[in-house]
Amino acid sequence: MPPVRDATLAELDPCTLYRILALRSAVFVLEQDCVYLDQDGRDxxxxxxxxxxxxxGEVLATLRLLRDRSAATPAAEGGAGTARIGRVATAKSARGAGFAADLMRRALELAGDGPIVLDAQSYLADWYARFGFVRDGADFIEDGIPHIPMRRPAVER
Structure with a gap:
């Protein structure tokens, strides 16, 4: 299995970033027929x-890990925020090989013991449940696709 890599935008080489964004567009815009601007500023x-x-050199799977912060605890003031996983995408040719699961496990390690949230496409809710995520609100439609807000509660050690 190829290793899971991770980097901030400042650490990424332009070719890798291009391949990550191209995969996200291939899956979310072309394959799922959702015309939307993937580059939302959060990257x-x-x-x-x-x-x-x-x-x-081919990006087979990707996800991004963010921090949601309230205005009361911005990053500049040391607010850690709630971890958010999103943009989980696997190339059609690489599905079923466990790459997305490898990415999820690494993202959970990086996120730490605090709560983690994500918005799952509804048909993937059981898959995310394997990683400890539970429903955290009402279903909603985003870009014509049913979603479920999910949360993995903080881990107590």
Whole structure:
């Protein structure tokens, strides 16, 4: 299995970033037929992390790890915020190989013991449940696709 890699935007080389964004567009815009602007500005946040698996220069799977902060606890003031996983995508040719699960496990390690949230496409809710996520609100539609807000509660040690 290829290793899971992770980096902030400042640490990413432009070619890798291009391949990550191209995979996200291939899956979310083309394959799922959702015309939307994937670049929402959140990839630019200083502590946003891109995680990916690649083989022979091809990005096979990716996700991003963010921190949601309230106005009361901005990053500049040391607010850690709630971890948020999103943009989980696997190339059609690489599905079923366990790459997304490898990415999820690494994202959970990086996120730490605090709560973690994500918005799951409804058909993937059981898959995310394997990682400790539970429903955290009402279903909603985003870009024509049913979603479920999910949360993994803080881990007590």
């Amino acid at each position: 630019l946040e200083p502590d946003a992390r891109q995680l990916w698996v690649e083989r022979d």
